[in-house]
Amino acid sequence: MVWLRAAWALLGGTSAYALMENEQKVVQKELLRPPGALEEEQFVGTCIRCGRCERDCPHQSIKMATDVVGRAAGTPYIVARENPCQLCGDFPCVATCPSGALQPIRKNQDIHMGTAVINEQTCLSWKGMRCEICYRKCPLIDKAIFLEILHNEKTDYHAEFRPHVNPEECVGCGICEKACPVQNAAIKVQPRKE
Amino acid sequence: MKRMWSLIRHLVQIAVLSLFLSSLTGWHGVIGTLSASRVFGISLADPFAVLQIVFAQHRVTSTLGFAALWILLAYWILGGRTFCGWICPVNTLLEPIDYLRERFNLPDVNLGVRTKYWVLVIVLILSLILEIPAFEVISPIGILLRNLLYGFGLSIIFIVILIGFESTVSRRGFCRYLCPLGAFYGLIGRISPLQVRLQAKSCIHCGQCTAVCPMGEAPLQKALEEKSPRLDASECIKCAKCIEICPVKAIQPEIIGIQSQKPEQTIDLK
Numbered sequence: 001m002v003w004l005r006a007a008w009a010l011l012g013g014t015s016a017y018a019l020m021e022n023e024q025k026v027v028q029k030e031l032l033r034p035p036g037a038l039e040e041e042q043f044v045g046t047c048i049r050c051g052r053c054e055r056d057c058p059h060q061s062i063k064m065a066t067d068v069v070g071r072a073a074g075t076p077y078i079v080a081r082e083n084p085c086q087l088c089g090d091f092p093c094v095a096t097c098p099s100g101a102l103q104p105i106r107k108n109q110d111i112h113m114g115t116a117v118i119n120e121q122t123c124l125s126w127k128g129m130r131c132e133i134c135y136r137k138c139p140l141i142d143k144a145i146f147l148e149i150l151h152n153e154k155t156d157y158h159a160e161f162r163p164h165v166n167p168e169e170c171v172g173c174g175i176c177e178k179a180c181p182v183q184n185a186a187i188k189v190q191p192r193k194e
Numbered sequence: 195m196k197r198m199w200s201l202i203r204h205l206v207q208i209a210v211l212s213l214f215l216s217s218l219t220g221w222h223g224v225i226g227t228l229s230a231s232r233v234f235g236i237s238l239a240d241p242f243a244v245l246q247i248v249f250a251q252h253r254v255t256s257t258l259g260f261a262a263l264w265i266l267l268a269y270w271i272l273g274g275r276t277f278c279g280w281i282c283p284v285n286t287l288l289e290p291i292d293y294l295r296e297r298f299n300l301p302d303v304n305l306g307v308r309t310k311y312w313v314l315v316i317v318l319i320l321s322l323i324l325e326i327p328a329f330e331v332i333s334p335i336g337i338l339l340r341n342l343l344y345g346f347g348l349s350i351i352f353i354v355i356l357i358g359f360e361s362t363v364s365r366r367g368f369c370r371y372l373c374p375l376g377a378f379y380g381l382i383g384r385i386s387p388l389q390v391r392l393q394a395k396s397c398i399h400c401g402q403c404t405a406v407c408p409m410g411e412a413p414l415q416k417a418l419e420e421k422s423p424r425l426d427a428s429e430c431i432k433c434a435k436c437i438e439i440c441p442v443k444a445i446q447p448e449i450i451g452i453q454s455q456k457p458e459q460t461i462d463l464k
Contacts, residue, residue: 009309013316016332017324045250045325048243048258049336050230051344055217066340066347071324073331073349074340098230098237099247100255 017071031077032174032191034062035085035111036094036102040192047101049074053093059086062093078113080174080189085113087139087173108140114172114191116145116165123186125162128152134176134187135163144170163187199434203279207286214283215342227339228283229330230261237261242378246327249318266382272432274383278369278376279431284334284356285369291361292408303364305371307412307429314374329374366408369431380428387450390425390432392417396444403436403445424448 034053037043053076054062061083062076076093078085087108094102105111116134124131138145145163152158165187174189195201213233217225225232230239239261248254269277278285320328330336334356337349356368369376390413397418404414413430416422425436425445437445 009312010316010319013320017320017328041325042251045327046247048230048239048247048327049330049340050226050239051340052226052230052232054344055222055225064340064344066337066344066349068347069349069351071326071331074336096225096232098232098239098255098257098261100258 030191031065031068031072031075032080032114032172032189034076034078034093034102035087035091035113035171035173036097036105037113038101038103043101044071044075046099047075048099050098051076052096052098053102056092056096058088058092059083061085078174080177081185082178084174084178084189086175087111087171108171109169111171111173112192113174114189115167115170116172116174116176116187117190118163118165119186119188122182122184123163124182125160126186128154128158128160130161131181132161132163133179133181135161137175137179139173139175140169140171145176197438199438203433206280210281211283211286214339218343227336227343228281229333229336230258236264238265240375241266242375243327243330245378246317246321246329249321250325250327269379270382270386271388273386273388273430274379274381274427275376275430276383276388276432277379278373279433282335283338285431287338287353288357288360288366288369289408291357292366295361295365300362301364303367305364305367307370309371310373310377310380313372314377317374333375334368335375365410370409370412370429376431377428383427383430386427388432389427389448389450390430390437391423391446391448392425393444393446394418394420394423396442398442398444400441402439402441406435406439408433408435 033040033043034057038046049064051064051074054060054064061078063079065072065075065077068075091102091105094104118126118134120126132147135141135145135147143166145165148160148162148164150160150162152160172189172192176187177185177189180187213224214227214231216223223234228240229243230237232238237257237260239258241262244254244258244262247258317329332352334352337352341347341350341353359367364371392414394417399418404411404418407413409429409431413425414436415426417425432447434447437447
């Protein structure tokens with residue numbers, strides 16, 4: 001009798017998880033994690049969902065996923081377009097994390113939150129107008145975002161200053177995404193795949 | 195004072211909730227949730243949550259290890275499921291609902307007091323297989339505090355379902371039959387020096403203790419049947435309601451090694 005109950009519980013538990021997993025696979029990959037985060041599988045396995053990082057972030061950039069049901073439930077994430085990571089030198093989020101889900105950062109190059117991607121169809125600079133705000137705002141100016149200067153073929157008179165993202169240097173903070181003046185941001189951070 | 199224990203206990207419940215919600219004011223002396231927190235500079239953590247992480251990732255930081263150790267020691271000293279009766283915010287939420295239940299005659303399904311130990315085992319197995327802390331993602335304790343602290347989200351549905359379950363299906367059903375954290379602290383409580391003793395010789399079998407107990411018959415049953423001098427530590431949440439209500443003071447807290455040699459009292463009923 002007891003074994004039957006246990007079997008039901010195991011079946012029920014596993015089914016519930018399978019359902020939640022399936023539902024949440026998309027959401028999980030799209031979450032931009034705080035700096036220093038372990039790779040995603042390890043992150044959701046290590047994070048104790050305490051929210052100390054959310055509280056200790058001086059810019060309130062970190063949010064807790066109370067909207068998510070599944071393995072990423074209650075984990076911290078960042079919405080770049082609203083409030084990007086400011087790459088504080090002392091990384092209080094990492095310092096406060098008790099579980100090691102956020103690992104110490106020695107240099108900015110250690111950070112792998114994601115990579116910014118420019119939409120060449122909507123970017124003002126790419127369309128021949130002058131903008132370059134993302135380039136100017138980027139904390140890793142000339143490294144993560146650099147400008148390619150070309151002759152404007154359409155006007156045959158002006159120069160184009162096309163921003164490019166160097167995926168080797170971009171840490172994925174999202175400051176560019178927040179700064180972009182286009183309503184549907186022409187530069188967005190793609191959260192890291194792993 | 196007749197209900198001294200209840201007064202102190204409710205004050206502690208309010209204090210704990212206030213302390214954990216205090217960061218909403220901007221003061222960050224206490225941050226985090228019951229799974230892990232920083233309380234006046236000290237890192238504290240739920241030992242069961244840490245255990246799940248150990249099963250999931252096969253490693254744990256020393257910060258989390260010590261944070262859990264202090265809590266484990268504290269609850270070992272304090273009787274284990276004292277967490278449930280004095281600290282747990284879900285209990286604080288569900289106690290008023292118990293009062294509503296007294297008004298209406300609602301169903302009360304018994305899911306078996308052993309079931310929560312199976313949940314505990316399954317949680318650890320699932321943590322191992324899925325490599326995540328399996329209870330933390332669905333724990334109503336975590337979900338409640340996270341929704342209160344970090345903004346309400348879809349996960350609040352778990353709390354709504356819990357309240358619905360508690361009021362209409364099974365009285366304190368989650369706490370009595372399902373909560374693996376309760377099971378965990380219950381096991382700690384069995385080896386705690388703090389126990390609740392029932393003097394069988396004084397007992398007049400009025401039944402008021404069982405009637406008032408939020409955990410039903412389970413904590414007092416063996417003691418009332420004289421199969422044990424003490425209440426079942428893995429079921430008793432140390433709310434002290436039975437201690438307060440016993441007309442002959444047959445139920446008393448005891449600290450093993452210090453008070454266990456108390457002389458038996460007989461009550462003169464003339």
